[in-house]
Amino acid sequence: MEENKTRFMRAALDEAKQAALIGEVPIGAVVVHDNKIIGRGHNLREHSNEAGAHAEMIAITEANHVLKSWRLIDCDLYVTVEPCPMCSGALINSQIKTLYFGARNPKAGTVKSLYELLSDDRFNHQVQVEEGLLAEEATSQMQSFFRTARRKRKFLKKQRAGGEKTGNSLNNKL
Numbered sequence: 001m002e003e004n005k006t007r008f009m010r011a012a013l014d015e016a017k018q019a020a021l022i023g024e025v026p027i028g029a030v031v032v033h034d035n036k037i038i039g040r041g042h043n044l045r046e047h048s049n050e051a052g053a054h055a056e057m058i059a060i061t062e063a064n065h066v067l068k069s070w071r072l073i074d075c076d077l078y079v080t081v082e083p084c085p086m087c088s089g090a091l092i093n094s095q096i097k098t099l100y101f102g103a104r105n106p107k108a109g110t111v112k113s114l115y116e117l118l119s120d121d122r123f124n125h126q127v128q129v130e131e132g133l134l135a136e137e138a139t140s141q142m143q144s145f146f147r148t149a150r151r152k153r154k155f156l157k158k159q160r161a162g163g164e165k166t167g168n169s170l171n172n173k174l
């Protein structure tokens with residue numbers, strides 16, 4: 001069973017890599033039913049201009065279509081980073097059985113970090129949670145992405161500042 005968990009989390013990490021390749025925050029998710037991946041997703045907010053285009057939401061929607069049901073009662077979701085409030089709500093509403101996630105999200109996580117929505121018994125459904133699965137790899141993906149993004153912003157800022165001083169800005173060339 002542990003081998004399968006690792007295999008499915010690796011599939012989520014592969015989805016996260018796909019997100020990073022297109023400049024999206026590298027979060028990936030897969031939905032598993034009967035030991036088979038039935039939904040995949042990676043962040044697409046920047047490309048779709050949709051606030052809800054999170055990895056978990058995309059994977060859940062695909063799984064809903066495969067099962068022809070909004071209920072994902074016997075399904076598990078593997079995601080590289082702890083879900084946000086919207087995605088936690090989708091896990092509860094779709095009645096996902098178990099969530100496996102890699103890294104915590106101290107700024108927006110609502111499974112363990114900021115709140116514990118999935119175990120709150122005031123909701124009609126609680127989701128079992130296992131955290132830390134391939135956490136180092138998930139953390140590394142996120143850190144690498146944001147390190148590169150910061151370098152790029154810094155470089156562009158320097159270019160703009162230098163270009164304005166020398167009259168070589170893109171606006172002057174147009």
